[in-house]
Amino acid sequence: MTKINNQESNAPLIFSTLLETFPDARCELEFHTPFELLIATILSAQCTDERVNIVTASLFAETNTPEGIIALGQIELENQIRSLGLFHNKAKNIFAACQVLIKDFAGQVPEDVDLLRKLPGVGRKTANVVVSNAFGIPALAVDTHVFRVAHRLGLAHCKTPEKVEEELMLIFPRERWTLVHHLLIFHGRRICHARKPNCKECPLVGICTEVQTCN
DNA sequence: ATCCCGAGGG
DNA sequence: CCCTCTGGAT
Known part of the structure; x- marks a missing residue:
């Protein structure tokens, strides 16, 4: 039996529609180096x-190297990032990640997802964001937006971000992975909100498998 | 109240 | 699998 909400065949239409709607879809974290993006993504x-x-602008003006962060000290780092929430864990992880970078990677951010994931505080999503946006390596990071939107559009059906990442990578050609990631995020942030999706302004309302009619 | 481009630990 | 960490925006 054919799965009724299997929209893989609609993937090209979904891609082109979202690209037309969000021609400026891109990474919205500001960075100048891979290290800056790594820190910004953890934050x-x-x-x-x-x-x-806002926080990284002033932090990176002070220092944007692993050595500099270490010199800053974990407490001072906590104070600078406090307003971002989860500040203790983030500071602890960033501090430890900088030590690993210096010790095991000659102070350079590795251009490899598996190596990046050896850094404290770097999971699959963060590693994918860094390799795709800092190094131009195709990757499809599945965050809360990508997960939600992919399900609503019928592009994904699995329960974990890892599986959804696999599903999407099979549906879209490799050279589109990074852009697909950004398009789904823009759609999730601007229109297909978690709580109250704005279906009335959704360019995909005609093919969506989960149109919300109560808003 | 609920959500924001998560990850680690139990 | 679940829980915890966290301030700010809406």
């Missing part, structure tokens, strides 16, 4: 990119 958990950018 981005549970808060908006906009506020991460």
Whole structure:
């Protein structure tokens, strides 16, 4: 029996529609180096990119190297990132990650997802964001937005981000992975919100498998 | 109240 | 699998 909400065949239409709607879809974290993006991405958990950018602007003006962060000290780092939430864990992880970078990677951010994941505080999603946006290596990071939107559009059906990542990578060609990630995020943030999706302004309302009619 | 580009630990 | 960490925006 055919799965009724299997929309893999609609993937090209979904891609082109979202690209037309969000031609500026991109990484919204501000960075100049892979290390800056790594730190910004770790900081981005549970808060908006906009506020991460405010904090990193002043932090990176002070230092943007692993050695510099170590010199800053964990307590001072905590104080600088406090307003971003989860500040203790983030500071602890960033501090430890800088030590690993210096000790095992000659102070350079590795261009490999598996190596990146050896860094404290770097999971699958963060590693994918760094390799794709800092090094141009195709990757499809599945965060809360990508997960939600992919399910609503019928592009994914699995229960874990890892499995959804696999599903999406099979549906879209490798050279599109990074852009697909950004398009789904923009759609999730601007229109397909977690709580009250704005279906009335959704360009995909005609093919969505989960249209919300109560808003 | 609920959500924000999560990850680690139990 | 679940829980915890966290301030700010809405």
